[in-house]
Amino acid sequence: MPxxxxxxxxxxxxxxxxxxxxxxxxxxxxxALLKDEALSALTSRVATEDDSFPHVNxxxxxxxxxxxxxxxxxxxxxxxxxxxxxxxxxxxxxxWEVLYFQFRDEDGNLMPVEVSQPSLLDDEEEExxxxxxxRKALSE
Numbered sequence: 259m260p261x262x263x264x265x266x267x268x269x270x271x272x273x274x275x276x277x278x279x280x281x282x283x284x285x286x287x288x289x290a291l292l293k294d295e296a297l298s299a300l301t302s303r304v305a306t307e308d309d310s311f312p313h314v315n316x317x318x319x320x321x322x323x324x325x326x327x328x329x330x331x332x333x334x335x336x337x338x339x340x341x342x343x344x345x346x347x348x349x350x351x352x353x354w355e356v357l358y359f360q361f362r363d364e365d366g367n368l369m370p371v372e373v374s375q376p377s378l379l380d381d382e383e384e385e386x387x388x389x390x391x392x393r394k395a396l397s398e
Contacts, residue, residue: 265353272296273373274359290343293317312361321360321368338371
């Protein structure tokens with residue numbers, strides 16, 4: 259089977275708080291173009307009516323970051339590394355990769371990433387009972 263060709267456009271998901279923004283950019287785009295697209299979504303009327311996340315005016319108010327898993331066993335969890343704006347997406351990101359917003363405070367310092375992962379179960383749904391399957395009858 260021949261290897262799959264690289265897509266002409268990348269689908270990138272950008273998350274913050276309880277919001278996921280789907281961005282479509284060409285593979286030749288840079289992180290700066292991705293931030294421009296994200297800014298357009300964050301300044302839309304729908305987003306500005308929501309007070310759950312910080313409001314931004316330009317691309318210097320936030321950074322896009324990727325999740326990096328800790329390699330040390332003593333430290334569990336995820337850290338985030340900000341992406342450089344002059345880097346090209348091709349070779350840096352994968353198609354359908356998830357990025358996270360890191361907003362800046364009034365002093366220009368990066369704030370921690372705030373994102374909530376949705377529950378896989380509905381709030382009212384109970385966990386299904388665990389069936390152990392059929393057992394052989396005990397021989398007497």
